[in-house]
Amino acid sequence: MVTFVLFPFIAGVIDSFIPNTPVMSPSILSALLLFFVNVQEMQIYSDALTGLNNRRRSDQVLESYIEKADTSGFYLFMIDVNRFKLINDRYGHMEGDRALQTIATSLKEVSSACSVFLSRWGGDEFLILGSREVAEPVEDFRAYLHQAVRNGAKEQRLPSICVGYALCTSSLESPEDLTRAADRKLYEEKRIVHQTRISASR
16 A cells, blocks of 8 residues: 555656656556555455455464464464354344454454454354463453453344364464364353353243
8 A cells, every 4th residue: 555655656756857757657557556466465365244364364374373383382262153043043144244243343452452363264253363472361361352242242232252272382283183172162162151041041
């Protein structure tokens, strides 16, 4: 975006000192080309619904985190929306989309405040990658994610989330094993939430 403005400006300065210099058109063309490339890259790596990083970008960033894991390690958090299918079935997909956008906004605030990587992993799942310095104690950070989503849902009836996590301390770890470990933690929490809901309804 800076280049889009800078090239025509430089061309204008040159043209003011050396009139009739054929520099404006090529510079504008170059700026437009670079702008187009940047827009294309944003579309490739951004989720259209939430504006977050998408799965393709997540895969790349996760690989880079794993490569550096021997040095300091990091946490992977998987976030899943509880009973999301019920929202789609009962209120329609537009309401489901709105719920995802609201949750994404709450998680963006966490991402900005803590400098963690955030993406929409797919469907109603989100992914966060964060350093041990940021995410420990891990249960506190997990609670922080829950609270952020609750705060965003104060004026709306939105579903809660479940959060699973895995710690990576080796560059030999595979992305698949890491996400599976986080999923196991996530479904442990889902099972507890489900049992609590059943007990409360009796």
